[in-house]
Amino acid sequence: MDVVPAEVLADTVDRRYVDRDLCALQLDGYLRRLARQEAVCRRVLGRLARTFLAGRYHHRLGFARLGDYTRERLSLSAREVQELARVAERLESLPAIATAFAAGDLSWTQTRLLATAATADSEHEWLALARDRTVRALEALVAHPPADPDERRRLRFSLRCPRRVRGRWRQAIELARRMAGSELSLAQAAEVIAAEALSAAPAPIDDRLPREAPPEPIDTPADAGWSPVDVPIPEDVEKLLELGPWGDPFALDERLRAARRAMQRIDWQMGVLLRTFFDLRLHRAFGFPSASRYVAERLGISARKARALVALERGLRRTPALGAAYRGGGVSWLRALTVLPVATADDAWVARAGEVTLRRLVAEVEWALDRRDAGLPPAPPSPDATLAPVEWQMRARADETLGADITFTAAPSVVALFRGALDAFRPPGAPLWKGCEKVLEHVCGEWEAQPAHRDPVFARDGWRCAVPACTSRASLHDHHVVYRSAGGDNSRENRVTVCAWHHLRGIHLGRIRAHGVAPHAIIWEIGLRRGRPPLMRTVGDRYVS
Ligand SMILES: [Zn+2]
Ligand SMILES: [Zn+2]
Known part of the structure; x- marks a missing residue:
């Protein structure tokens, strides 16, 4: 029961001949209906998640950590699930806002903001504010806007380097995780690596934060019709709330997964339409200065989420087998994103994406990327095999072709710290990647020598x-x-x-x-x-x- 007709999703339109205004209006109509459906799924997920979290059901299902359960079974981070549950809980005591959401008057972003700021006494005032202000203006009014798990301020670090240096980088991350005893994110690993390196080579570092980009001016978009969006609720999603018993973790797991599957189907359609919308820069037809503003104001989803949907959609166009598996729900969002860098090389990866746990899939893809860097075929390994690290020392030391990138996104202070470490290790006049290689060699050497590793x-x-x-x-x-x-x-x-x-x-x-x-x-x-x-x-x- 998709709201978007198949021919619109088929992408057979020759874009040289489209009437942009007509196209913009049509796509906007579909996108708003999809965004509305997605918001309803989020609310259902949030209500189910509330019970799940309160009962710590992941333990009953055999998972030590909430995040392990949510990533493996729901393709969401623990933080995302907690945020959905938080909004659902707040709405219980905010009947006017809950009603406005149910009527399609409020987008998900607006609802999330109001659920944070409003109290039972002030909810009508907040509703009035939401109705005649932009999302951005509303955000500014909410004293402590909730950290959107999709959208915290991060900087991207990127360094061109020879492939062997990236191999070292992966090795250093793995060792950092071992040393920390937990699954550090790339940003956390970069911080630990920089800290270890700097403790050996103290050097003056510039720890001023990079300057922020000036905020865009707040403007009022042209009137494009802001009536409530009325769409059929995705099949059976609301029914998921009616069934009992709520006390059974296994039944709740099934319902959470059903809601998530409905959401993935919507996400896929949004990705297809947003790609065209972004490519043709159709936000201009509505007077928005950027596609991000359009997405935030008009659809009520975060710009980061929209970018991820479009990036996945572009990738899936190049790998039809993976695209089909993702559309059909056989491969989840996180699994599709994980396998995308290697999926073009070998269709066997699509089958693999559904065969092993997510943590194993991540390890296999990293291993395959390392092999590709070393000029070996990146086919999936046997699912039972121990993933032997690629031997980097064996490789020609002389190869200085800059064929790889080291990238991560982190808080500005972490990016500054990491750069400081590379600078401290860089020989005078050498390119920054040489400093990086020395840092990574140093920390790998230190950590491998630790007695804990015996x-x-x-x-x-x-x-x-x-x-x-x-x-x-x-x-x-x-x-x-x-x-x-x-x-x-x-x-x-x-x-x-x-x-x-x-x-x-x-x-x-x-x-x-x-x-x-x-x-x-x-x-x-x-x-x-x-x-x-x-x-x-x-x-x-x-x-x-
Ligand atoms: Zn035992
Ligand atoms: Zn365990």
């Missing part, structure tokens, strides 16, 4: 919890697959690395189960329940039914 079982399992989808790297325990009390021996085939939560509250409390032979033939059952199959069954990180 336990043979932990080393074999890559210094992380072996339970599928778990990203824990701290408080690692050595578990005997066949218990010692049941006659299990002390051989390495009977021992596996698990985090403290999965060991004590997962395995030994009966929420998950492991049997088989370590490291590659352990069968995991996650989310055990009486009389029915577990939530997930895997061999290593590969799903089995």
Whole structure:
């Protein structure tokens, strides 16, 4: 029951001949209806998530961390799910705003802002403010606007370098994660790397923050019709709220996933239309100075989300097999984004995207990119294989072709710190990437020499919890697959690395189960329940039914 007709999504229009104004009006109409549908899905997700979070149901389903559950099962970050639940909770005590949202009067962004600022006494005033102000102006009025998980101020760091330096970068990130005992983001890893390097080579660094771009002036868009958007609710999504029982984590998991699938279908359509809208710069037809402003004001979604949708859509055009899998819901949003850099090389990646856990997929894609940099074919590895690091020292040291990039996005202070470290290590007159290479060589050398890296079982399992989808790297325990009390021996085939939560509250409390032979033939059952199959069954990180 898509709101956009198939021929509009088919992208067969010859853009040289389109009437821009007509095209703008038509696409805007569809986009607003899609945005409205997406907002309804968010509200449903938020209400379901509230119950899920309050009951800490991810534990009952066998996941140590909320984020591990949300990424693997819902293709969302923990922060996004928490934000959806927060808005849903606030709306319970703000009936006028909830009604306005239900009537299609408020976009998701407006609702999110009002849910933060308004109280039961002030909600009518806030509603009036929202009606005759731009989203940007409304944001300025909300004293502490909620940090939109999509949209916090970040800077992008990017450095051209030879491929071997990027190989070093990936190695340094992996070591930084091991040292920290957690799945650091790229930005966090860059910070740790810079801090380690600077502690060895103290040098004056310029820690002034880069100057911010001046804010765009607030303007009032041309009148393009701001009536409420009335669209059919995506099939069955609202019904997800009516079914019981709410106390069953497994049933709630199913409903969250159903709402998420509906949302992905909408996201795909939005991506297709936004791509045309951005390419033709149709925001001008509505008097907006930029496509970002159009998206924020008119659709009530964040500019970052819109950019991600368009980027994915462009990528999927080049990889039709992946595009079909994403459209059909067989491959989730996060999985499609993960596999995109290698999917053009080999269709086998599309199948792989649905076969293994997300954490394994991320590792496999990183491994394949490393191999591609080294001139090897980036086909998917065997899903059970240990991913051997590419040997960078073997490579011709002399190759100084700048064929790769090191990039990450981080808070401005982190970017400044990282640059400072590269500068401190750069030989006089050398390009910045040489400083980067020296920094990475230094930190890798330091971290590899740490005595913590000698336990043979932990080393074999890559210094992380072996339970599928778990990203824990701290408080690692050595578990005997066949218990010692049941006659299990002390051989390495009977021992596996698990985090403290999965060991004590997962395995030994009966929420998950492991049997088989370590490291590659352990069968995991996650989310055990009486009389029915577990939530997930895997061999290593590969799903089995
Ligand atoms: Zn144990
Ligand atoms: Zn774990």
